[in-house]
Amino acid sequence: MSNTIYVHIDTTSNAVLTRGLAPQDFNKSIVHQPKNLLLLDPSSEFGEFDGHTGLKVIRGIENVQLFFQQLNKGRVTEEMKWVDFNDFDMLKELTPLEISELLYFGHMKTHLHSPFFYKLQNNFVFFDLKDNRSRVYYRYLDEYYRILADRITRIVLEKINDRISFFKKAVSVEKLDFNLLKELRSVMQEGVLFCLSQDQLIDKTFTIPIYLMEDSGLKSSQVNKSSLDQIAVLRYYANQKKWTLDIDQEDLAFGFMDKKMS
Numbered sequence: 001m002s003n004t005i006y007v008h009i010d011t012t013s014n015a016v017l018t019r020g021l022a023p024q025d026f027n028k029s030i031v032h033q034p035k036n037l038l039l040l041d042p043s044s045e046f047g048e049f050d051g052h053t054g055l056k057v058i059r060g061i062e063n064v065q066l067f068f069q070q071l072n073k074g075r076v077t078e079e080m081k082w083v084d085f086n087d088f089d090m091l092k093e094l095t096p097l098e099i100s101e102l103l104y105f106g107h108m109k110t111h112l113h114s115p116f117f118y119k120l121q122n123n124f125v126f127f128d129l130k131d132n133r134s135r136v137y138y139r140y141l142d143e144y145y146r147i148l149a150d151r152i153t154r155i156v157l158e159k160i161n162d163r164i165s166f167f168k169k170a171v172s173v174e175k176l177d178f179n180l181l182k183e184l185r186s187v188m189q190e191g192v193l194f195c196l197s198q199d200q201l202i203d204k205t206f207t208i209p210i211y212l213m214e215d216s217g218l219k220s221s222q223v224n225k226s227s228l229d230q231i232a233v234l235r236y237y238a239n240q241k242k243w244t245l246d247i248d249q250e251d252l253a254f255g256f257m258d259k260k261m262s
Contacts, residue, residue, distance in 0.1 A: 004020055008189075079128060098117065159200065
């Protein structure tokens with residue numbers, strides 16, 4: 001289990017760089033479930049070949065869900081990169097230029113123009129960067145906040161119950177409201193690290209310090225927190241079944257100032 005989650009959001013393109021979330025976290029929490037997938041790896045072992053694009057496609061919600069189930073069970077070992085699309089007929093309307101743009105997107109993992117294609121009506125572009133790292137483009141950023149909130153809830157649930165006696169009833173955890181995390185939106189554009197290293201409740205409270213951190217947080221899970229600026233604390237109070245977020249505006253201001261001077 002990862003003890004840290006790193007987040008960097010580019011609000012211009014709605015791209016989210018993350019370390020500490022797995023593809024199955026994405027699959028479990030999104031609301032806009034993909035109807036079809038266009039796999040951006042031409043050599044993918046999955047899907048059926050589409051002669052118009054030269055790429056593989058997974059057609060229909062049921063097949064997409066079966067693919068996600070394979071992914072969740074660890075049966076997909078290839079590099080995951082895909083874009084969802086709404087209508088198979090519109091896929092056939094893609095021009096050679098649009099197809100080349102998709103191929104570039106898949107190869108470079110960055111967009112030339114908008115990551116959201118009119119003909120595809122895609123809600124996501126997903127890149128698994130391995131080692132629990134990902135870059136995902138979201139048409140609706142609320143999808144990401146929901147994924148993050150659900151993952152934090154699951155980690156706290158697992159940690160709280162990990163040391164409970166086999167004979168005792170498991171403790172439930174109130175679901176973290178993703179709207180609370182949206183209060184960190186501005187600082188997530190700089191990069192933040194959630195530290196979930198606490199092993200159990202202390203005074204019936206689970207505390208998650210949040211640090212300001214640039215994208216070096218993507219490169220390694222080993223972090224020297226003493227060199228970072230703590231800018232917020234997320235807490236779960238077990239007795240009250242309540243989450244709170246305290247943002248230190250003074251530390252946040254100093255953190256931004258240090259970054260500008262460095």
